[in-house]
Amino acid sequence: KVPRLFTAGIASFYEGYYANKGINIVKGTVASGFSTNSNGEVTEVKLKDGRTLEADIVIVGVGGRPIISLFKGQVEEEKGGLKTDAFFKTSVPDVYAIGDVATFPMKLYNDMRRVEHVDHARKSAEQAVKAIKAAEEGNSIPEYDYLPYFYSRAFDLSWQFYGDNVGETVMFGDNDPKSPKPKFGSYWIKEGKVVGAFVEGGTPEENQAIAKVARAQPSVESLDVLAKEGLSFATKI
Numbered sequence: 001k002v003p004r005l006f007t008a009g010i011a012s013f014y015e016g017y018y019a020n021k022g023i024n025i026v027k028g029t030v031a032s033g034f035s036t037n038s039n040g041e042v043t044e045v046k047l048k049d050g051r052t053l054e055a056d057i058v059i060v061g062v063g064g065r066p067i068i069s070l071f072k073g074q075v076e077e078e079k080g081g082l083k084t085d086a087f088f089k090t091s092v093p094d095v096y097a098i099g100d101v102a103t104f105p106m107k108l109y110n111d112m113r114r115v116e117h118v119d120h121a122r123k124s125a126e127q128a129v130k131a132i133k134a135a136e137e138g139n140s141i142p143e144y145d146y147l148p149y150f151y152s153r154a155f156d157l158s159w160q161f162y163g164d165n166v167g168e169t170v171m172f173g174d175n176d177p178k179s180p181k182p183k184f185g186s187y188w189i190k191e192g193k194v195v196g197a198f199v200e201g202g203t204p205e206e207n208q209a210i211a212k213v214a215r216a217q218p219s220v221e222s223l224d225v226l227a228k229e230g231l232s233f234a235t236k237i
């Protein structure tokens with residue numbers, strides 16, 4: 001998720017920040033295996049480029065892919081997930097798909113999407129249950145209208161992203177990894193409109209403001225002005 005979301009400018013901040021703390025980020029290769037001692041404890045990580053790294057502990061965070069093979073040929077699929085409507089109903093009556101596995105209509109972008117994030121996993125479950133309950137009572141509920149939202153917290157860092165990471169990007173703020181209190185971000189601009197926003201170190205109000213921008217998709221005259229205004233562009237929307 002993160003490499004697809006982070007621009008080079010955003011990535012260089014985190015790389016610099018961690019490098020300053022003595023962390024070595026190995027790039028341009030992948031892990032290809034492990035070596036163990038006679039007790040079966042890990043001693044080394046083998047890299048694809050032939051190098052090895054000594055290790056006492058190995059933590060693997062490599063993501064995953066939704067398991068849809070279980071339903072092969074039984075439920076309609078789209079974009080690597082189970083296709084649903086705006087109420088998470090699949091092509092089979094009374095079968096619902098929620099969370100990572102669901103490819104659903106994202107109203108905001110008029111597109112079928114899958115979202116791998118706990119926020120959507122919870123909200124899609126809520127939507128499906130509400131739709132089922134409403135149908136039982138002969139009522140209906142509004143279509144799912146999700147604004148993509150990702151966040152991460154690590155040590156004293158904390159970022160949030162809302163919207164779509166497509167189009168051109170501009171950076172704003174103080175992204176010097178040596179700053180005592182770095183606060184910076186990025187906007188994504190497509191067809192003259194701000195469609196996505198990222199902020200590191202934002203206050204709750206600033207995080208709210210970038211969510212509002214991503215939902216409202218305001219037009220921008222110039223990328224330079226946007227870069228200069230930074231967060232104040234969002235807080236005045």
Ligand SMILES: Cc1cc2nc3c(=O)[nH]c(=O)nc-3n(C[C@H](O)[C@H](O)[C@H](O)COP(=O)(O)OP(=O)(O)OC[C@H]3O[C@@H](n4cnc5c(N)ncnc54)[C@H](O)[C@@H]3O)c2cc1C
Pocket residue numbers: 061062063064067070098099100101115116117118119121151152
């Ligand atoms: C490394 C990693 C880091 C992540 N970090 C974050 C983060 O920081 N913040 C965030 O919001 N999201 C994060 N995510 C995404 C988040 O974990 C998922 O979006 C969320 O767990 C999806 O929930 P879910 O209920 O759809 O699926 P899951 O949580 O994957 O639940 C599906 C369950 O179904 C079970 N299952 C599969 N097949 C069968 C079967 N045949 N029979 C019975 N059970 C079965 C699985 O074992 C699993 O328990 C991360 C994901 C990964 C992989």
